[in-house]
Amino acid sequence: MQSLPAYFKYFIILASLVLTTYVLIVGKPIISPLITAFIIALLLRPLSNFLERGRINRGISAVLSILLVLLVLTGLFYFFSSQVGSITSDLQSIGERFNELLDRANTWMEDTFAVAQGEQNRYVKESLNSFLQNSTAAITGTLSATADFFTSFFLFLITLFFLLYYRRFFVAFLYKYFRPEQHPKVGATLHKVELVVRSYIVGLFSVILIVAILNSVGLLLLGIQHAIFFGVLAAVLTIIPYIGILVGSLLPILFALVTKDSLWYPVGVLILFWAIQFLEGNFITPNVVGGRVSLNPFAAIIALFFGGMIWGAIGMILSIPVLAIIKVICDTVEPLYPIGFLLDNPPIDDPDDPEKTPL
Structure with missing residues (x-):
């Protein structure tokens, strides 16, 4: 690729980025639970190893590790649902207070902008009717999103189990993919990814x-x-x-x-x-x-907004750990060194050495 013209290499890189983004957007229902399961599997691997050293079957240790994740999620769900239930009991007093504030706002609008309360009420009713007319589409979208969530969550659990159960098999595959002289670098990269x-x-x-x-x-x-x-x-x-x-x-x-x-x-x-x-x-x-995670704040913000743009909230959550993994790989692969340097925190400039701070 070194002999190719610069503009041709530019278009190849641009096309690769566009195609990758398109695949990520279209494949979100599959790719996002896979990446989430991979990250959680890295977190749970020491627990699975500990259970297996206690002579517990690998499959059972993977199931127990997943049960721990489910226990934490269930605890959070119970906490928030119970708190929401207690807030619901205050809805009557909150509603009365809200109506009082609404009346004050209507009076302020009438005194400040000369908008009659009848006109304000008419606008509110029209907005409410418009909302009710679109409620069917909103309910359908909510049901569809709920179904997609449970499908993705099921795929996440299945993937997490097999990543924990076949983790040594997948590592062996990576070693077979690379030449023997590259095995030390592969092992060091895997260890650093897991640690980060x-x-x-x-x-x-x-x-x-x-x-x-x-x-x-x-x-x-x-x-x-x-x-x-x-x-x-x-x-x-x-x-x-x-x-x-x-x-x-x-x-x-x-x-x-x-x-x-x-x-x-x-x-x-x-x-x-x-x-x-x-x-x-x-x-x-x-x-x-x-x-623990040495990333350029600007690169992290760009990754945050890019993740939110293609995957929404889950993309924003996964953006930083995925960027950290990309940086570890870039630091290991020699042609990608400049990208790893760009993602890292910039070095502190020495004001006494003008050659180190040309700008």
């Missing part, structure tokens, strides 16, 4: 725990109802890097606006989450996860 992914996930869980405690304590001090639920929910959303905690802060802000008589409460919640976001981005995550 496992360290990232463990570090992410640690960040979620710390942020959940900070969120819950802060909301409790502000006197916000269901503080633990809102605090844990916002912390769990940190699995979506950079924007997750901001999205998680919207619900407690709205809840404080509806349930409290003073605007200082939602403002206090906003300041609280801004402060925690600052701590999480500048101190907590860099110290807990930073040294």
Whole structure:
């Protein structure tokens, strides 16, 4: 390929990127659960090894590892469903407060913009009718999404089982694919991929725990109802890097606006989450996860938005570990060294050496 013209190589690379993106979009129902299962399998491999050293059958150890994942997911589902149930009991008082705020908003709109309340009510009714007319399509889409979720989840469980059960077989395949002199590099790459992914996930869980405690304590001090639920929910959303905690802060802000008589409460919640976001981005995550996954923040943000564009929320969650795996591979394969360098954190410039800082 070295003898090909530069423009021809450019079009080959561009076509490859477009084709890869197209395959990722079309193959999302299959590819996303496979990648998720691969990442979770790397996390669970030490547990499976530990169980097998205890003379437990490999298939049983894989099933027990999967049951642990299901137990964690069930615990989270039970926690959030029970909290939502307790919030539901407050809906009547919340509805009364919401109507009061709506009346105030109508009066303010009438005084400020000279829009009569009758005109406002007519607009609200038209919007409601439009929503009800489109409700059938919304329900159909929801049912379709639910069916797709369970299909993908079933594929995830099956893939996770076989990745754990046949893990040595798949590693043996990789060794057979490469020449014997490349086996040390293959082994080192596999070990580094596993270490990076496992360290990232463990570090992410640690960040979620710390942020959940900070969120819950802060909301409790502000006197916000269901503080633990809102605090844990916002912390769990940190699995979506950079924007997750901001999205998680919207619900407690709205809840404080509806349930409290003073605007200082939602403002206090906003300041609280801004402060925690600052701590999480500048101190907590860099110290807990930073040294384990060395990625350029700009590359991570691009990967985050690209993952969200092609796969939605699951793409945003998977973007950072997948990018970390790509960087490990680029650092190992010599022709890809420049890409691995670009994805890494940039070196600190020396202001005393102008040759190191030409710009």
